[in-house]
Amino acid sequence: MNHFIPDHLIEEIRAQSDILDIISTNVLLKKSGQNYKGLCPFHSEKTPSFTVSPEKQIYHCFGCGAGGNVFKFVMEMEDLPFLDVVRGLASKCGVELPTFKPGQVNAKSNERNMLLDINQKATNYFIRSLMSEDGKSARSYLNSRGFNDKKLLTDYSIGWALPGWKNTFNLLKNKENFSRNDILRAGLIKQKEGADENNF
Structure with missing residues (x-):
């Protein structure tokens, strides 16, 4: 399985993955002007506050604040890491991803994607x-x-971080299965006087 996906392919996958089609498989949407509205899948509500913009290729809920692009929707809806979502959408829209023989994976690119993934998880948590x-x-x-x-x-x-460094750390380590070293390299925690603390 390849770990590195070039930026231009990620953008191509995003452009070919119509957000309206993707979200419509999970949410009943009705046209409202240039946009579409439905009940938010991320919180309980009786009046539709979840809006999808086909023009901007984004979604936003005016009730709970959820929002983003097609990658973020699938990540949140299916609780998947960024790279898994990219691979899944690539398969659906027919974008061929590069394959690597053992030893050909660029270690720096692999780490970059991991750091992007961990920071995206933290960002979603803060929001x-x-x-x-x-x-x-x-x-x-x-x-x-x-x-x-x-x-x-x-x-x-x-977003906003709860007081104390352990809330973010425990989420990333215990739920998302990142190591302490991963979290440290991502810049989300730092060592000070021999102890860990938030780096923000």
């Missing part, structure tokens, strides 16, 4: 934390600074 009950005070602070548009927060992947 969910901001929109959670625990993130209420953080949202109040953002509102006081003029950041009161949920779409803006989602589009720019603005």
Whole structure:
């Protein structure tokens, strides 16, 4: 199995994976102007607040703040790592991925993809934390600074980390199966006076 996927192929896969088609397999959508609306699959609701933009190839929920592109939707919906999602969509849209013989995989490229994956997982966790009950005070602070548009927060992947480094660390290590060394290399934690702590 190849571990490195060039950026231009990732972009080609994204461009050929129509977000409306992908999301429609999981969500009943109805046309609303230029966009489509439906019930959000990421939280319970009775009034549709989940919007898909075929033009921009993004989705956004005005209820819980979930949003992103086709890769992020499949990652969140199926709880899969980024590279697995890219491979799956490549197969669906007929994009051929490069294959490597043993020993041909570029180690730096392999590590780069792993670091991107771990940071994306952390970003998704921070976004969910901001929109959670625990993130209420953080949202109040953002509102006081003029950041009161949920779409803006989602589009720019603005999140919030719970106090203490162990919340993020435990999620990435125990649920996502990254090692402490992976998390350290990704820059999400650092060592200070012999102890681990958040690096932000």
